[in-house]
Amino acid sequence: MDSKVTIVEVGPRDGLQNIKNQVPTEVKTELIQRLYDSGLRIIEATSVVSPKAVPQLKDCREVLQSKTVKQLAQTHSVRLPVLVPNIKGVTIAHSYGVSEVAVFLSASEGFSRANINCTVDQGIARAREVTSEAKKLGMIVRGYVSCIFADPFDGPTPESAVLRVVKELLGMGCYQVSLGDTLGVGSPSDVRKLIQTLHDNGVSLRHLAGHFHDTYGQALANVWEAYKCGIRVFDSSVAGLGGCPFAPGATGNVATEDLVYMFNRAGVTTGVDLDKLVPTGRWICSKLGIPTASRASAAISAKSGKGMASQADRNTNNPAIRLEWKEVSKSEGLITHRSGASLRITMNRPKNGNALTTTMIEDIVSIFSSSANDSTISRIAIIGSGKFFCTGMDLGKSTTPVGTGEPSANEQYERLHRLFETIDQSPKVTIACLNGPAFGGGVGLAFACDLRLATKDASVMLSEARLGLCPATISKYVVRELGVPFAREAMMSARRIPATELETKGLVKAVASDRPQLQSALDSLLTELRFVSSDALKMCKELVRVSWAHGGQQTQETAIKHIFKQMMKPDSAGSHGVKEFQAGRKVDWDLYQRGKLQSKL
C-alpha cells in the first residue's frame, strides 16, 4: 500500500461556515497561516457563496485579498482552493487571483434544494457551466458530492445516485471528486460498499477523496476503511470544526489532528507536523470559545499540561469578553462591583486570607438578600482578593466563638446558617471564583454557589477535622455538590483538593492559568449567561433543589407541575423566547429584562 496520503484541510471554509458569531477576518487568515506552518499544503481558504446563505463567510473577498493569503499564494508551495456554487463565485474568485475552485453537488434532492436551491439535475448543469468557465480562466476544479449515505430530508441515498453525480463531475473536468458524508452517518462497511460500487462501475480510486463528518463518531474509522480500499486523499478540519448550515444535526469533519496521529502511527506520511498542528487547533478553539473535537489534541494537550492553558486562553484571548466593572459599594472586608446585570463581590481581607468576620457575613447576606428581589440583577459572583479565596471562619484569639459556650455558639450557628442558606436560596445565578485556596467555611461559600471557576493554583480543603471541628453548617451544600463518597473522603482526609481534580469531577466549570484569566473566564461566563433567561434559570434552580430534597416524592411532582404552569403562561419568558426562536432571533435576556422594566415605568 502507498504509504503517503494527502490531506485537504477544510477548516477555514467547512470548519468556520457554521460558526454563529462572526469570526474576525484576521483570525481566519491567521488560521490559514498557522495551518500552512503546520505543514498542510492544500487549505480550502473560504467559499464565495451567497452571504445570505452563509453569512459567516461573507468576508471571503477580505480573506482572499489579505496579505497572508496573497503571500502564501505567491510561494507556490500551497494550494488554496475556494468553494464556488456558480459563475458569480468563479468570477469573483478569479478576480482575486484564485487558481483552484471547488464545485459542489448533492447526490440527493432534499439537500440539493436546501444547500444550493435547485434540483440535482439543475445543480449538475450549473456545475458544468462553472467548471467550463473556471477552466477557461485557467483554474483547476475539484468536485464535491454531498450526502453520499443519507440526506437530512430524503433519508438514505441510493449508491446509483452517488455514482451518477461522481461520473458527471469527473466527466465535466473535475480532477478529483470528494465523497462527502455530510451527515456523518456512514460507517466503515458503508464506505467499503460504496467505494466498491464506484470502482466496479469504472471510477478510478485515484480520482476520489474522502470527506467524513463525525456525527456518529465514525469519521476516523471511515477514513481508515477508505484508505484500506485505496483512497489516498482525505478532507479534514483542524480541531474537528465544521458542519454544514443546511445539514441539521450534523457535526464537524474528522479532526486533522486525529487523522495525522492515526496515519503517523501507521507509518503513513502526511507531511503535517502534529506538534505544530495541535497548538493551532487549541488556538482556533480559544478564538472561537469552544472545546476541541479532536481526541488526539485533547490527549496531547493534557499530557503536556497545555489543556488548562487552552481553557484559560479561550477565556482571555477574546477581546469581546472583557466587561466593564464599576464599584458600587465598599465595606469592611468587602468591595462590590457591578457590570450590567451582574454583581461581583470581592472578599477583601487579603492579609487574613479573607477569613469571614461577623461584619463580612452580615454584609454578604445583605447583598444577596437585597438582590433577590431586584430584577435588574441576574447574576452574582464572589471572589477573594490576594492569595486566598477564603480561609473560612475567622479563628482569631479575640474573634472566634469556638470554645466560648452556648449563647455565642447559637449566634454563630444562626449567622452561618443564614449566610449559606441565603446564597443557596438566591434566585440569581451564583458563581464562586476560586482565585486561590479555600478552607472550611470558604469551601462552603464555593459549594453554596451554583457554578465555580478557579485558577490552577486554587484548591479546597475541608480542614475542620484537623482542628477537632467538623464542616457542620456547610455539609448540606458540600455533600450535595460533591456526592456522598467524595464528600466523606474529603471531610475525613481533610486534604487539599486541587482545582484540576475538581474540574475532572465536573465541580469546577473552568480552570484558568492565573487571576487575570480567571477574571476573563468570569466575564466570558457572564456574557454567555446573557443568552439564557434569568427567569428560566430561576426555575431550573428550583427544579434541581426540589429533586435533591424531595426526589421521587409527591412534593417534587407538585413543584414540577407548579413550575410547568409558570413556564407556560402567556406573559412568561418562555412565551417570548419561543416567539423569538420562531423568528430566527437569538434573545439577549438582559436587554429583554431591561425593556420589560422600562415598559413598567
Ligand SMILES: CC(C)(COP(=O)([O-])OP(=O)([O-])OC[C@H]1O[C@@H](n2cnc3c(N)ncnc32)[C@H](O)[C@@H]1OP(=O)([O-])[O-])[C@@H](O)C(=O)NCCC(=O)NCCSC(=O)C[C@@](C)(O)CC(=O)[O-]
Ligand atoms: C447557490 C446559491 C447562490 C443559490 O442561491 P439563490 O438564492 O437560488 O440564487 P441567486 O442567484 O438568486 O442568489 C441569491 C443572492 O446571493 C447572491 N449570490 C449568488 N451567488 C453568489 C456568490 N457566488 N457570491 C456572492 N453572492 C452570491 C446573489 O447576488 C443574490 O444576492 P441579492 O441579489 O439577493 O442581494 C445559494 O444557495 C448559496 O450560496 N448556497 C451556498 C451554500 C453553501 O455554501 N453551503 C455550504 C457548502 S456545501 C458543504 O458544506 C458540503 C461540503 C462541500 O463540505 C461536502 C459535504 O460535507 O457534503
